[in-house]
Amino acid sequence: MAIQQFPSKLLEEAVFEFSKLPGIGEKTALRLVLHLLKQESVDIKKFGQTLQKLADDIVYCRQCGNISDTELCGICASEKRDNALVCVVENIRDVLAVESTHQFNGTFNVLGAVISPIDGIGPADLNLSKLEERIKDGEVQEIILALSSTLEGDTTNFYIYKRFKNFPVKITSLAKGIAIGNELEYTDEITLGQSIVNRTPFHPG
Amino acid sequence: MAIQQFPSKLLEEAVFEFSKLPGIGEKTALRLVLHLLKQESVDIKKFGQTLQKLADDIVYCRQCGNISDTELCGICASEKRDNALVCVVENIRDVLAVESTHQFNGTFNVLGAVISPIDGIGPADLNLSKLEERIKDGEVQEIILALSSTLEGDTTNFYIYKRFKNFPVKITSLAKGIAIGNELEYTDEITLGQSIVNRTPFHPG
Numbered sequence: 001m002a003i004q005q006f007p008s009k010l011l012e013e014a015v016f017e018f019s020k021l022p023g024i025g026e027k028t029a030l031r032l033v034l035h036l037l038k039q040e041s042v043d044i045k046k047f048g049q050t051l052q053k054l055a056d057d058i059v060y061c062r063q064c065g066n067i068s069d070t071e072l073c074g075i076c077a078s079e080k081r082d083n084a085l086v087c088v089v090e091n092i093r094d095v096l097a098v099e100s101t102h103q104f105n106g107t108f109n110v111l112g113a114v115i116s117p118i119d120g121i122g123p124a125d126l127n128l129s130k131l132e133e134r135i136k137d138g139e140v141q142e143i144i145l146a147l148s149s150t151l152e153g154d155t156t157n158f159y160i161y162k163r164f165k166n167f168p169v170k171i172t173s174l175a176k177g178i179a180i181g182n183e184l185e186y187t188d189e190i191t192l193g194q195s196i197v198n199r200t201p202f203h204p205g
Numbered sequence: 206m207a208i209q210q211f212p213s214k215l216l217e218e219a220v221f222e223f224s225k226l227p228g229i230g231e232k233t234a235l236r237l238v239l240h241l242l243k244q245e246s247v248d249i250k251k252f253g254q255t256l257q258k259l260a261d262d263i264v265y266c267r268q269c270g271n272i273s274d275t276e277l278c279g280i281c282a283s284e285k286r287d288n289a290l291v292c293v294v295e296n297i298r299d300v301l302a303v304e305s306t307h308q309f310n311g312t313f314n315v316l317g318a319v320i321s322p323i324d325g326i327g328p329a330d331l332n333l334s335k336l337e338e339r340i341k342d343g344e345v346q347e348i349i350l351a352l353s354s355t356l357e358g359d360t361t362n363f364y365i366y367k368r369f370k371n372f373p374v375k376i377t378s379l380a381k382g383i384a385i386g387n388e389l390e391y392t393d394e395i396t397l398g399q400s401i402v403n404r405t406p407f408h409p410g
Contacts, residue, residue, distance in 0.1 A: 007280065044259060051249055
């Protein structure tokens with residue numbers, strides 16, 4: 001049921017803005033705005049200012065394409081990170097996921113998308129030119145394809161592999177196998193099969 | 206899992222603002238902000254400006270307490286509405302719910318809360334003084350108690366009844382019974398019992 005008549009134009013506008021967000025309908029948007037209205041006026045203003053600053057000042061790292069406050073993001077600029085090792089991910093959420101493992105000491109290349117013909121996204125839409133430049137400059141020794149294990153991810157992996165296979169760069173991808181903590185009987189047969197094919201030497205302790 | 210390190214302070218601030226909203230955790234907030242960042246910069250700014258305007262300019266109707274752009278809200282100001290009939294509701298969502306029925310031609314009194322000792326909300330927190338004034342002035346002939354059928358709602362109904370029962374005003378409450386379209390066998394026994402006690406004359410056709 002659409003809300004038919006708002007008692008206030010300002011309220012309606014705010015609800016409209018929230019309801020444009022993914023997964024938020026008009027009723028949820030109204031709930032959020034009414035919650036905001038219970039806060040101090042200065043806090044609502046701060047929310048508004050934060051969004052305006054976001055619009056004005058956010059930049060994307062010129063090397064990896066990650067969201068950043070500076071021209072070169074903190075990861076690319078860090079001397080502790082290995083610039084010769086590049087993890088190729090779809091978006092910034094994946095950067096955060098990889099960073100949270102504390103197992104990766106290289107840099108990133110954020111594609112911004114994966115190839116998906118049904119959504120009209122082709123190879124030209126991927127952020128790869130800067131990576132190609134870095135590979136041609138001999139700066140990169142290995143790229144790790146860290147895309148989701150979906151049809152689109154696999155397609156994109158294959159495209160990147162074809163594009164860079166004749167360059168002097170090692171191309172690897174994430175290991176696939178049973179998830180840690182998962183029970184064998186509930187693991188799907190494709191994953192289980194792959195984990196048998198790609199079995200690794202056992203290290204006790 | 207909390208997000209440990211944001212690549213951008215601006216991003217972190219925006220995620221923090223969204224994650225203060227009810228039902229929105231840090232991960233959802235990040236999804237929303239990243240969605241916003243895919244929009245045009247001017248649209249993000251407009252969102253921010255809308256919130257600032259909301260903080261600056263929203264007012265509450267001096268008669269009914271509803272959210273409004275003007276000192277007297279559109280419903281209270283309308284000559285087509287019956288000022289002698291007042292529907293007492295908890296909040297503005299309930300105003301919208303009643304309005305959407307197109308069955309009510311009176312005005313409202315928005316309490317802003319219901320009595321809930323566990324949340325520290327007592328009778329003094331209810332917006333009732335203006336209604337009392339209107340009743341004393343002889344302006345109101347009937348108040349309809351339209352609160353949720355919960356312990357808190359019933360308590361509040363009873364409090365309002367006690368407060369106004371000696372004034373020359375008729376006090377009614379919403380009819381309770383089986384919901385239209387509901388099957389009898391799935392109706393709870395308390396509601397069904399009430400709907401038998403309060404049965405109404407049958408009007409064919």
